[in-house]
Amino acid sequence: MSLLEVDGISVSFDxxxxxNNLSFTIEEPELRAVIGPNGAGKTTFMDIVTGKTRPDTGKVLWGEDNLNLIGRSESAIARAGVGRKFQKPTVFEDQSVRENLAMAIKGDRNPFAVLFGRRDDAARLTEIATEIGLFGRLGRKAGELSHGQKQWLEIGMLLAQEPRLLLVDEPAAGMTPEERTQTTDLLKRLATRHAVVVVEHDMDFVRRLDCRVTVLHEGRVLAEGSVDHVTQNPEVIDVYLGR
Structure with a gap:
């Protein structure tokens, strides 16, 4: 089922x-990689979907009711089920892993619920911590984690919001080889239940994801298909892979 449809989006800055008239769809569940040279429009695409940037023309249709996200606030879009993880982890470093996840749990946010917690929140927290490989580090401060572990924690904080779509920006950057392998496995698992869009420059990482790839160039879709299909495309080689 199509979860997100970007339809004829264009936006100019100065x-x-x-x-440039960008159109493509994301299914649910699905794992999709978005690649392209610097300036191809990858970040702007995510900014438009999350409500940070308003396009000049086009629509972003969401969910079964084809709700147009254009013009809606970033918070409203997040509540609708769109989660975004930026390249640099943004976790609360002085708080424990448990506290970071607890603050992100979706649900009743009244002061008593946050202060005392709820039994179902505790179960959900344990489930998320196990999923992201940090159950054994729940008591540690987030600032003590490795770069890769902070990335997983931020993904966990997104999961706590129960998103249907996760936009993940360059998750492999700065990771050790072992962390990259674990991140690949995590994203693949999540994509069995969610729509996961990964913006990435590292082609080895993209190849390990083994998913459908959308190549952007000059704000439009240049090619789309399997990793092998797009990496053999002469235009993709010329504008991106050949550099």
């Missing part, structure tokens, strides 16, 4: 066309 005369520069950052997105």
């Amino acid at each position: 005369g520069f066309r950052a997105i």
